[in-house]
Amino acid sequence: MSFLLQMWGGGNSKGGNEQHQPTSSQTSGNVAGGDHRPDRKVSFGYSLMRGKRASMEDFYKAEFKASPYYPDTVGLFGVFDGHGGPNAADFVRQTLFERFVSNPNFTKDLKTALIEAFVETDSLYLDSEGAGAKDDGCTAITAVLVGQRLVVANVGDSRAVLCRAGKAKPLSEDHKPNRTDERARIEGAGGVVVWAGTWRVGGVLAVSRAFGDRLLKRYVVATPDVVIEDLDADAECVIMATDGLWDVVTNQEACNMVKDTRDAKQAAERLTNEAFSRGSNDNISCVVIRFNFNRDRVQ
Template sequence: MGYLNSVLSSSSNQVHADDAPVSGGGLSQNGKFSYGYASSPGKRSSMEDFYETRIDGVDGEVVGLFGVFDGHGGARAAEYVKQNLFSNLIRHPKFISDTKSAIADAYSHTDSEFLKSENTQNRDAGSTASTAILVGDRLLVANVGDSRAVICRGGNAIAVSRDHKPDQTDERQRIEDAGGFVMWAGTWRVGGVLAVSRAFGDRLLKQYVVADPEIQEEKVDSSLEFLILASDGLWDVVTNEEAVSMVKPIKDPEDAAKRLMHEAYQRGSADNITVVVVRFPGDQEGDQEGSSSHGGSG
């Protein structure tokens, strides 16, 4: 499909359980944004987090696609979503003309295709997906599950996604209306099993645990400084405000992502930790020396 993918924007060298943490980054060809990622199994013996950072061209537009996918019940669902969600999205005929409906369709289609591919499996894998799509001066954040997206705008930390937890009033209502139940089992869980109320996969709970994304749109202007996407391995131990204040002084987004990953580990996060940081140059016109170190695998 004639992708503009450079070596920089490829993240196919996914970390595996026995590997050290990985990191990397890149810069869009039009200079509109730079990004970095860092991912580590943390204190866990298995790695179920995946990420995708991709720069592509659709109808002459440079598009940035960033995602964090936190698997449960095995890595298969998270890996499948990483490999298929963005391809399904940019192939959608309304990707440019009606991006929100294209995102909702791509989430739904990817979920149903994964469930079809799972027929032979007797395990019940699932995954969150927190994604950020950059098209022109639009930033669209779509979320399913409890990975989270936070922006820094005008110096302030603003959550641009909502964690989907079963005890939220509207989520509990939706689950009960579908014939399910929410109960306490160490934390609030759907059917006493799953601690997120929306996810890809989770075939046995599918009528309650949907993959419908909540989508929020932000304008990319001079007040938008950066975006943080991360799995709950970060957010379990670091607040939105703390994360933003740590990233602020670090111009290189790969270094910023690594800083957050290390901080979460040092604070005792018990989970896999994956962080993607996207920086917008609106607040640093002409300050390009910070981006010369991109592309290393750190």
């Protein structure tokens, strides 16, 4: 059994089989929805808001995919934040998980398969665009759920946070150019990190890892950091969002906002609405994955 929802695909948004055509009048209104795993132990909700930006460059994908290699459906979740245009983010949304599930390591090593899918997707995007193409890029935060094991990979400054027993636990660390290890990597490759309103690679890009960004590719890689988390009965939800949320909401504040909201769609909407009300100037996009593993607790 498979459910597929995807948003902002080349000007179209899809929820199940329903087609939507966003217009220029869609400025700050939410587009939201959700679904659940067949066993109802996991559900997800999404909310995407154009906000104060003139255009929408955020994309998401969420899917429960049946696989002959795993007893449970495999949950595939991602939030993709474009910069310099929507092309890279849309391409990654469409391509990344396809490369992941077709990777030879998918059946035995999810971490390796995910890393290789990130790198391959980046190469495919750069190759597909040609020499005269736009030099846009995107960040990505992704999560793969098999049973109660969660594999999170990130490139850039979108972020995933686990809410466990009311406490926030980061599952990713933002790739900022002034992060000690990132700065050393960039400078070791011959690049520079300079202050231009914020820390930027070459005075241009405010993230140190991303898909695309052809002109900075020597320094701005798409190799993700990966975290594996085994979820227990205290795991309440995972919040995955673009920096439009995290610029104005802390990890713990986000968990506090949704801890009593059992409906994942409502939780995602609450987060994006709150970020907008706090003055976020960016596109604001969020996926909330809600867990219901309590029935497995040993009494």
